[in-house]
Amino acid sequence: SLGDSANDWQSSPVPGMPRTKNPWFLHQHSSADGNRGTWFLCSLTPGGEQLTGVLKSKPFNIPSKLSFWIAGHDGIPSTPLQNHNFVRLREAGSDAILAEARPPRNDMAQKVEWDLSKAQGKTGYLEFTDNNTESAYAWLALGRFEPEVVAMPKLSPNQIPQRLQSGAEIARSLKLQQPLPLMSELLTSGHADSESLAALGSAIASIRGDEPLLAMAPLLGEADVPAPLQQQLRAAYQGANDSEKLDKLVEETFRSTAYRIQLKLAQNLAATHEGAETLLANIENQRAPARLLQERSVHDKLVAAKPANADGRIAKLTANLSKPSDQIEKVLEARRKNYDPTKADKVRGQALFVKNCSICHQIDGQGAVVGPQLDGIGNRGLERLTEDVLDPNRNVDRGFRTQIMVLKDGDVVSGLPRREQGELIIFADSTGKEISVPIKNIAQRRDSDTSLMPENFADVLTTDEFNDLMSFLLSKVPKK
Numbered sequence: 374s375l376g377d378s379a380n381d382w383q384s385s386p387v388p389g390m391p392r393t394k395n396p397w398f399l400h401q402h403s404s405a406d407g408n409r410g411t412w413f414l415c416s417l418t419p420g421g422e423q424l425t426g427v428l429k430s431k432p433f434n435i436p437s438k439l440s441f442w443i444a445g446h447d448g449i450p451s452t453p454l455q456n457h458n459f460v461r462l463r464e465a466g467s468d469a470i471l472a473e474a475r476p477p478r479n480d481m482a483q484k485v486e487w488d489l490s491k492a493q494g495k496t497g498y499l500e501f502t503d504n505n506t507e508s509a510y511a512w513l514a515l516g517r518f519e520p521e522v523v524a525m526p527k528l529s530p531n532q533i534p535q536r537l538q539s540g541a542e543i544a545r546s547l548k549l550q551q552p553l554p555l556m557s558e559l560l561t562s563g564h565a566d567s568e569s570l571a572a573l574g575s576a577i578a579s580i581r582g583d584e585p586l587l588a589m590a591p592l593l594g595e596a597d598v599p600a601p602l603q604q605q606l607r608a609a610y611q612g613a614n615d616s617e618k619l620d621k622l623v624e625e626t627f628r629s630t631a632y633r634i635q636l637k638l639a640q641n642l643a644a645t646h647e648g649a650e651t652l653l654a655n656i657e658n659q660r661a662p663a664r665l666l667q668e669r670s671v672h673d674k675l676v677a678a679k680p681a682n683a684d685g686r687i688a689k690l691t692a693n694l695s696k697p698s699d700q701i702e703k704v705l706e707a708r709r710k711n712y713d714p715t716k717a718d719k720v721r722g723q724a725l726f727v728k729n730c731s732i733c734h735q736i737d738g739q740g741a742v743v744g745p746q747l748d749g750i751g752n753r754g755l756e757r758l759t760e761d762v763l764d765p766n767r768n769v770d771r772g773f774r775t776q777i778m779v780l781k782d783g784d785v786v787s788g789l790p791r792r793e794q795g796e797l798i799i800f801a802d803s804t805g806k807e808i809s810v811p812i813k814n815i816a817q818r819r820d821s822d823t824s825l826m827p828e829n830f831a832d833v834l835t836t837d838e839f840n841d842l843m844s845f846l847l848s849k850v851p852k853k
Contacts, residue, residue, distance in 0.1 A: 381431045381523050382414075385567040387504045388427075388596040388755055395568055396424035396503055397438050398529035402514050404442045404482040412525055413444070413482070413516035416503040422511040427596075428530060430499040430523040432465040439522065440486040445476035445513030447505055454478075456713055457505040458513045462487065464497040467852050468542065476513045499523065530566070537569035545576035553577060560593065560607045566783040567594030570607075577610045585619040586610060588641035588648050592626065592634060599629050601851075614710045627661040631756035632767055639665040642675035650680045656690055659771035663690045663822065664697060689737060693822060701764050704831050712840050714847075722845025725838055731823070732805035736849055743789065743801045744825060745772055751850040756848050762839070765826035775825050776800070778810060779817040786810055789825045801825065 386392040400415040418424055439462070440801045447458040454475060462472040477483040480684075499522075505511035511764060516525065537559070544552045556573045559565040565573060574590030590600055593606055602625055609622060627635055640663070642648035651676065655661040665671050666687050676683050678723075731740030736747045750758070760767050778786045786799030788808060797809045802825075834842065 382526050382530055383429050383566065384534075385429070385594065386426050386596050387502065390504065391523060392568070393424045393426065393819050395534055395566065396426045397428045397501070398531045399526070400514060402442075402444060402482055402516060402768055404444075404517065405484070407719070408442075408517070411442075411516055413442075413514040414501065414525070414530070415445075415512065415514035416501075416521060416543075417445070417512035418531065419513065421508060423506045423508050424765070425504050425506060427503075428501040432496045432585035433499045433522040433736075435462070435489050435492045435495050435497045436522065437485065437488075437490045439489055440484060440517075440519045441515055442482035442484050442517040443477060443513060443515050444473060444480055444482040446478050446510035447476050447513075448507065449510050452480045452490075455505060458503050458511070460513070460515055462489070462492075462497050463500055463502045464492070465498055471495075471497060473715065478510075482514065482516070483548070519634075521596045534566045534568040537565060538572040541569070541572040541576040545579045545674050548580050549781055550580065553580060560610050565594075567596070570594035573574070577740075583614070583647055584647050585616075585623065585651070586614070588638065588644075589622065589626065591637055591641060592630075593636055593688055596635060597754045597756045598626075599754060599757075601752060602626065602629055604797075604835055620651070624655060627655055628770070629757070631754070632662070633756065635661065635768075636665060636668060636671070639668070639671045640674065643671050643678060646678045646680060649675045649678035649683070653680055653683075653686055653690075657686070659769075660770060663694055664767070666691050667694060701831075705759055705763055708763065708831070708836065708839055709755060711836055712759075712843055714844060716837075717844035719839040719841065719844040719848050721838075722841035722843070725842045726835070726845055729830070729833065729842075733757055733801075741805055743805045745770055747846070747849065747851060749851045751847045754845065755843060758843060762834075762842070763831045765824040765828060769822065769824045773824065775821045775823055777819055777821050778815050780810070780814050781816045782814070787821065824830055 385393050395416055396416040396418050398418055399412050400417065401410045402413040402415065403409050404411065414428065416424065416426070443460060445458060448455040458476050461470050462476050463469060464471055472487045472489065473827070474485045497734065501513065503511070503513060516601060539558065543549070544556065556577055560570060560573055570593035571591045574593045575587060578586035578590055589606060598606070605622060605625070607617070623638070624639055639652055639793055642652040652661065656663050656666065666675070675687070726736065733743040734740050734745065734747050735742050736750070753761070773789060775787050776790055780786060786800070786808070788802050791799045791801055791807060793799070796812055798812055800808050800810065802808055
């Protein structure tokens with residue numbers, strides 16, 4: 374048993390950031406009022422200050438006032454705060470930020486008092502975030518909560534994953550059937566740390582001999598996997614699954630997740646003959662991006678797995694692809710890192726959406742339905758939405774790929790097919806405007822791998838405007 378207090382806290386990676394080891398542990402810390410030796414939750418681990426992570430408490434009834442002590446840093450004291458480390462009180466359900474505090478830039482814990490009278494009686498939870506990857510002045514510690522809305526764990530949070538992973542590995546290596554119900558329960562109970570979920574899933578899939586589930590196991594607990602998909606993934610480890618259900622899970626993962634997660638799934642699938650066939654079939658059916666085959670880590674594994682006619686199929690699928698741009702990767706990373714939900718304004722973001730996006734996209738019944746309808750788009754998370762806006766050709770829905778037509782007079786026309794009307798084919802251009810092309814004038818017609826959406830939004834939108842637009846889109850999640 375890990376103890377009830379251990380289950381009161383859940384650790385996860387920072388959304389959009391590479392996973393690191395869990396940084397949270399118990400540490401006896403000194404406070405400015407002379408208190409010595411009280412246990413704090415701290416991210417100043419012996420492994421270094423560059424580790425990152427998010428630690429969330431279980432929900433509790435919000436009191437009228439809440440005080441606590443906080444120590445730590447967010448960048449060298451002589452420089453401005455980097456806006457990476459903070460503690461927040463969030464409302465359960467909506468995740469709205471109700472209160473926030475930053476590290477005091479002091480090794481000695483300082484007292485913080487929150488007036489929560491406006492939120493009293495609601496249900497909330499505490500969220501500690503260390504998102505500073507520097508090797509110094511990049512940690513925080515919290516403790517001495519009054520009232521004690523949630524108990525301090527008796528075991529350091531970073532020890533829980535180690536114990537769960539060790540148990541899962543023992544069960545996997547010995548093919549033990551007895552722990553399967555417990556491991557399945559841990560996957561869905563919310564008590565397993567995100568670092569442990571992949572180990573539990575891998576053990577379950579390995580014991581059952583289920584290759585598709587084994588390939589998807591590393592995605593369990595990924596912060597940027599949309600919540601509905603995460604629930605479907607975890608449920609798949611509860612019992613028997615038919616091949617059609619698993620195929621749909623693979624397809625949905627490619628359709629709705631960020632490229633980083635798609636790449637992880639592709640690497641896992643490519644490692645086996647069956648998985649390699651699944652990966653190639655998804656790319657051939659335009660359910661997964663062909664650019665995955667340009668990744669050396671995918672290509673080499675796939676060829677080694679020897680799916681039917683691998684070289685010929687790969688060559689055909691990548692024939693018209695351009696080399697991925699290092700510059701766009703830098704832009705994507707910079708925009709993700711600079712996103713600050715506390716400064717973004719979703720009202721301004723809605724105005725930007727109406728101005729730049731509504732000519733092709735619809736949300737809440739407002740806008741045109743040329744491109745994909747975007748109700749519930751917030752479930753995709755910051756990382757995937759950043760890709761969708763700034764690199765629209767990365768993840769093109771197969772129903773919204775443009776077509777290229779070479780006319781008999783040599784002109785080339787491209788657009789999104791809308792309908793046939795008599796002797797005409799009606800297309801939509803990048804502004805949403807419809808254009809007509811006589812069928813008799815078309816010499817050649819083929820699908821493109823590109824989206825109708827313009828590729829210049831990184832230039833069109835300033836960083837602040839991009840943040841506002843993200844705030845608006847992220848707020849569009851299905852109502853519970």
